Amino acid sequence: MAIIGIDLGTTNSACGVWTGQGVELISNRLGDVLTPSVVGVDASGEIMVGRTARQRLIHHSDRTVAAFKRLMGTDHKITLGDQRFSATELSSLVLRSLKEDAETYLGEPVTEAVISVPAYFNDNQRHATKQAAELAGLTVRRLINEPTAAAMAYGLHEKQEGLFLILDLGGGTFDVSLLEFFDGVMEVHASAGDNFLGGEDFVDAMIDDVLAEHELSRDALPASVMQNLYLQMEGAKRRLGNAQTLSLKLGDREVTHEVTPEWFARVVTPLLLRVKHPIERALRDANLHPDKVDDVVLVGGSTRLALFRSTVGKMFGRLPSCHLDPDTVVAVGATIQAGLLARGEGLDDVVLTDVCPYTLGTGVINEDNPRLGDYFLPIIERNSVVPISVERHLSTASNNQTKMKIRIYQGENRLVEKNVYLGELSVTVPKGPRGQESVIVRYSYDMNGLLEVDVKVESTGKTYYQLIEHTPGALSEDDKARSLQRLAALKFHPRDGEENRALLARGERLYESSLGDRREFIADLMGRFEQVLDRQNPLDIARVQKEFKEALDSLESEDWF
Amino acid sequence: MDPWRVLGLEATEDTRAVKRAYARLLKSTRPDEHPQQFQALHAAYKRALALAEQRARTAVAGDTEPETETGEQTKKESTAAETQAPPLKTPEWSAPVVPDDPLVAPVEPEPAFQDQPPPPARDPEPAWAVARELEDQEPEEDEWLAASREHERLLIQCQALLEREGQPVAEQEWRFLANSSWMLDSTFHHGLGDALMARLVERLRQQDNKPPLDAVTLGYLNSLFDWEGRRGLLAARFGDTTMDQVLAPLDANSSGDQALLQGLRGGKETVPPSRQTTAEPEPETLYFTGMTLRMAAIVIDLLVVAALLVMPIWVVSIMVADFNGTGGDISIEAFMGFFLVLAVPAYLLMALVMEAGPKQATPGKRMLGLRVTNLEFQRLSFLHNLWRVMAFVVVNALTSKVVILVNLFLKGNLLHDRVSRSHVINWARSQREENDGQ
Numbered sequence: 001m002a003i004i005g006i007d008l009g010t011t012n013s014a015c016g017v018w019t020g021q022g023v024e025l026i027s028n029r030l031g032d033v034l035t036p037s038v039v040g041v042d043a044s045g046e047i048m049v050g051r052t053a054r055q056r057l058i059h060h061s062d063r064t065v066a067a068f069k070r071l072m073g074t075d076h077k078i079t080l081g082d083q084r085f086s087a088t089e090l091s092s093l094v095l096r097s098l099k100e101d102a103e104t105y106l107g108e109p110v111t112e113a114v115i116s117v118p119a120y121f122n123d124n125q126r127h128a129t130k131q132a133a134e135l136a137g138l139t140v141r142r143l144i145n146e147p148t149a150a151a152m153a154y155g156l157h158e159k160q161e162g163l164f165l166i167l168d169l170g171g172g173t174f175d176v177s178l179l180e181f182f183d184g185v186m187e188v189h190a191s192a193g194d195n196f197l198g199g200e201d202f203v204d205a206m207i208d209d210v211l212a213e214h215e216l217s218r219d220a221l222p223a224s225v226m227q228n229l230y231l232q233m234e235g236a237k238r239r240l241g242n243a244q245t246l247s248l249k250l251g252d253r254e255v256t257h258e259v260t261p262e263w264f265a266r267v268v269t270p271l272l273l274r275v276k277h278p279i280e281r282a283l284r285d286a287n288l289h290p291d292k293v294d295d296v297v298l299v300g301g302s303t304r305l306a307l308f309r310s311t312v313g314k315m316f317g318r319l320p321s322c323h324l325d326p327d328t329v330v331a332v333g334a335t336i337q338a339g340l341l342a343r344g345e346g347l348d349d350v351v352l353t354d355v356c357p358y359t360l361g362t363g364v365i366n367e368d369n370p371r372l373g374d375y376f377l378p379i380i381e382r383n384s385v386v387p388i389s390v391e392r393h394l395s396t397a398s399n400n401q402t403k404m405k406i407r408i409y410q411g412e413n414r415l416v417e418k419n420v421y422l423g424e425l426s427v428t429v430p431k432g433p434r435g436q437e438s439v440i441v442r443y444s445y446d447m448n449g450l451l452e453v454d455v456k457v458e459s460t461g462k463t464y465y466q467l468i469e470h471t472p473g474a475l476s477e478d479d480k481a482r483s484l485q486r487l488a489a490l491k492f493h494p495r496d497g498e499e500n501r502a503l504l505a506r507g508e509r510l511y512e513s514s515l516g517d518r519r520e521f522i523a524d525l526m527g528r529f530e531q532v533l534d535r536q537n538p539l540d541i542a543r544v545q546k547e548f549k550e551a552l553d554s555l556e557s558e559d560w561f
Numbered sequence: 562m563d564p565w566r567v568l569g570l571e572a573t574e575d576t577r578a579v580k581r582a583y584a585r586l587l588k589s590t591r592p593d594e595h596p597q598q599f600q601a602l603h604a605a606y607k608r609a610l611a612l613a614e615q616r617a618r619t620a621v622a623g624d625t626e627p628e629t630e631t632g633e634q635t636k637k638e639s640t641a642a643e644t645q646a647p648p649l650k651t652p653e654w655s656a657p658v659v660p661d662d663p664l665v666a667p668v669e670p671e672p673a674f675q676d677q678p679p680p681p682a683r684d685p686e687p688a689w690a691v692a693r694e695l696e697d698q699e700p701e702e703d704e705w706l707a708a709s710r711e712h713e714r715l716l717i718q719c720q721a722l723l724e725r726e727g728q729p730v731a732e733q734e735w736r737f738l739a740n741s742s743w744m745l746d747s748t749f750h751h752g753l754g755d756a757l758m759a760r761l762v763e764r765l766r767q768q769d770n771k772p773p774l775d776a777v778t779l780g781y782l783n784s785l786f787d788w789e790g791r792r793g794l795l796a797a798r799f800g801d802t803t804m805d806q807v808l809a810p811l812d813a814n815s816s817g818d819q820a821l822l823q824g825l826r827g828g829k830e831t832v833p834p835s836r837q838t839t840a841e842p843e844p845e846t847l848y849f850t851g852m853t854l855r856m857a858a859i860v861i862d863l864l865v866v867a868a869l870l871v872m873p874i875w876v877v878s879i880m881v882a883d884f885n886g887t888g889g890d891i892s893i894e895a896f897m898g899f900f901l902v903l904a905v906p907a908y909l910l911m912a913l914v915m916e917a918g919p920k921q922a923t924p925g926k927r928m929l930g931l932r933v934t935n936l937e938f939q940r941l942s943f944l945h946n947l948w949r950v951m952a953f954v955v956v957n958a959l960t961s962k963v964v965i966l967v968n969l970f971l972k973g974n975l976l977h978d979r980v981s982r983s984h985v986i987n988w989a990r991s992q993r994e995e996n997d998g999q
Contacts, residue, residue: 038827057827066826077832078825084832183584200826223827230826269739270785273750277787280747311745351587353603385603387596402937413789447593 003112003141003342004102005335007149008091008129010069010198011171011301013037014331015098017106018339018347023332028101029498034327035098039090040064041081046491049097052498055505058227059512065090067200070172073124088128089483092135099136113138114338116330117449118173119145119357120193122410123422126449135484141341143448146170147177148188148354149333150299154324155181162294167279167312167320168330170300172198174275176282178293184350190286190383191357192278199302202268206233209267210257214250221251228513240264240306265307272311279315285383296320301327355383356445363407363416365397376409376416379443387446395438400431406441406455427455427464500533500545506552518555525551564612567605574616579609711743712753719757723764723773732778738785754786755795761807762799776810783811846994847938849973850931850987861925866907867900874899909950917946930989936982949981956980
């Protein structure tokens with residue numbers, strides 16, 4: 001049975017399968033390789049995923065949601081219509097849609113997958129991703145880091161050896177990986193990144209600047225106005241080459257705004273500076289000079305920004321490469337990894353070694369300055385090669401202490417509270433003077449980037465073992481069963497006719513954003529199309545569908561996405 | 562362990578050979594299949610690579626010591642490598658960047674990554690010279706001058722903001738920094754960040770170690786200059802304590818969820834996670850509850866029970882009276898009889914359920930901030946609490962007057978508490994004292 005490779009992105013998702021000759025990306029029900037990571041609920045409570053849902057983002061923004069990958073690994077819930085979802089559940093709906101597409105394409109059930117995650121995703125976020133897959137009926141064979149996946153695709157494509165810096169600027173996350181390729185070994189030297197930096201932030205910066213100019217705040221504008229503004233800015237960002245004048249509707253005001261490359265550069269400078277920090281850190285961690293890097297590879301849709309390219313170009317004194325489609329390269333890499341796991345034919349024997357991108361440790365008493373809070377004691381240092389298992393001895397801090405609480409954290413700050421809390425473990429120790437009793441804490445970090453912690457009390461020999469529990473955003477076994485039941489009860493739009501629904505959703509969006517004659521014309525078109533759909537004659541539908549699509553295309557000469 | 566033996570190689574200076582040997586062995590020691598052997602192999606590979614580079618360097622330096630393959634020789638080398646291998650923590654920008662003379666270029670055209678094991682030959686080209694190559698602009702001299710002028714101009718503006726008296730400086734007023742087109746130049750950007758930090762340190766000293774910037778402003782400037790990420794390097798220059806003092810507001814400021822939610826598109830509303838579990842820290846010292854409070858708690862509890870019981874009893878007694886055919890008239894005695902028969906068991910039942918419940922207290926105890934715990938100050942199990950309630954009944958029913966007298970001298974650790982190995986803790990007081998103590 002095939003293992004599929006999935007890129008579960010902030011903005012778009014894609015999947016593929018290894019066929020023996022190479023990677024075959026799987027088209028979804030609408031014939032697209034990219035499925036927008038957008039989930040919506042329609043008036044009758046049915047779920048839709050992908051392009052149809054995205055068309056509804058403006059006018060049904062209370063029933064549609066995008067970019068929820070940012071909330072992975074948190075306890076936030078999102079309300080759509082009258083239902084409430086966690087980011088994990090929303091991701092599982094996207095995964096389920098991809099799984100169905102793959103099953104249709106392959107003509108057999110698909111139960112195993114390799115899923116890519118941002119290298120800088122923390123343990124909570126990785127667990128959440130794994131659980132999303134389980135909810136969608138997929139077993140995760142491997143979580144692969146996105147830049148590593150991109151590098152695999154690139155390395156196999158170019159058949160080139162050397163040291164590469166992969167920059168992956170996606171919709172919501174930015175990852176940097178420094179990778180060496182030699183003799184069938186792919187060695188990641190260092191990874192760094194920023195979980196809250198991506199194309200969406202560039203658009204946010206543009207919006208914030210416009211709103212600040214007109215002394216408005218986000219909260220003051222209705223959701224649909226914000227969505228519209230967002231789409232206009234997103235469009236403007238994609239056409240930055242020449243100056244454009246946008247007419248924006250801000251509540252009851254109509255304003256014009258000049259979008260020039262200079263304005264854009266000024267607005268996003270702080271973000272570009274944030275792009276540089278992880279790059280510098282990765283090089284510093286690997287102890288390498290920028291000159292040693294043989295090639296800089298750009299991945300992710302947002303690396304199309306000319307300003308991003310020139311900034312990186314200046315850092316390295318050369319122009320970066322981009323021979324592969326930045327939108328699908330991660331999916332291609334994940335699929336190659338799936339092929340390797342299945343020991344697929346036609347794949348050279350490639351071994352991948354990866355690193356743990358952040359430091360993992362625990363809290364210890366800060367005796368110098370108790371007011372500051374406990375110190376962070378690193379146990380696994382960042383950029384150690386994985387899988388890795390490290391032991392540390394910790395002893396009691398006060399006399400007659402009977403319990404030790406091992407709190408598990410991830411991060412780089414020396415104050416433990418400033419790091420990401422992953423969970424905790426309580427152990428009982430025999431009474432004794434301070435410092436006499438000690439425990440061995442062992443952290444094990446596996447190839448998927450998941451952490452296990454076990455604690456052994458030295459004097460009694462009792463071992464406490466746990467995969468981290470009580471993590472934010474994670475589901476317990478009960479929660480999972482309940483969530484599965486709830487998701488199973490959801491109704492989905494049937495697969496057939498998805499194309500028609502996507503067209504109608506698009507028509508509706510155009511109708512609502514037009515006025516006057518144009519509006520009537522669209523209503524007329526939609527009415528006729530619906531009549532034909534009702535008659536259920538496939539030949540007629542195919543013909544009218546084409547006409548309807550062309551009419552919409554001409555109305556909207558410039559597609560906004 | 563000798564890395565050369567692990568790799569099956571003779572000691573060599575050929576890094577390519579080391580890599581080839583590692584690649585060959587890795588194929589049979591895959592990280593996902595043999596994690597431990599893989600760690601050993603990887604460690605040996607890294608060691609061998611460092612040793613090979615070291616050998617190559619000494620060979621180049623003309624240090625032609627005869628290479629004998631004795632164990633001692635290898636050992637000596639490996640210790641040398643050990644002192645060499647770990648990444649050195651020298652600051653990137655250890656050169657003093659603060660300009661005393663405005664005309665002296667504040668930015669040093671040095672490569673940003675100086676901490677290389679082989680000290681790299683000085684990169685003669687500053688970053689803006691490379692930029693010039695890419696964009697084909699003016700000659701280097703002018704670029705250099707323009708950069709230092711811009712650096713100076715921005716620093717003067719910063720200084721003015723820092724020294725402004727009266728009106729506090731808002732975060733927005735610092736936005737001019739990001740508007741400079743020079744900010745995207747690595748060398749310029751690092752130089753300016755370090756120079757501004759030097760000004761902040763100076764300001765800190767003038768103001769008796771009071772942090773010169775508030776959390777919001779500092780957060781913004783940190784997002785521009787990554788002081789947090791470069792803390793180690795800055796501390797090497799300004800000292801650990803100084804950096805702690807300047808960046809203190811950043812440490813105190815916890816990262817909010819706001820940034821997280823801003824990126825989300827659509828959705829009717831987001832429901833934030835409920836935070837309840839770990840919110841309350843346990844006080845260091847816990848106090849027993851005195852007799853007065855204990856008695857008061859019981860009185861409140863009995864009142865609660867009475868309030869809850871009076872109505873049903875009244876209804877029941879009317880029904881009983883009706884049944885007996887005595888009409889609506891019920892005697893006070895009958896009423897009290899019912900009450901006593903029901904009230905005491907009701908109180909005991911309530912104590913049994915609630916003291917082992919999540920609040921660890923009956924309503925009366927809860928009102929007064931008391932908590933029932935076991936000897937480890939944890940919540941009682943129901944079985945343990947059953948024991949406690951039985952102890953309460955037995956001890957108090959036997960010799961009530963004597964018990965009360967004895968209890969008065971037990972400082973809150975009463976007889977039935979001792980018998981049932983449980984405590985009643987005055988949680989409210991413990992927390993109060995804890996907060997006062999800080």
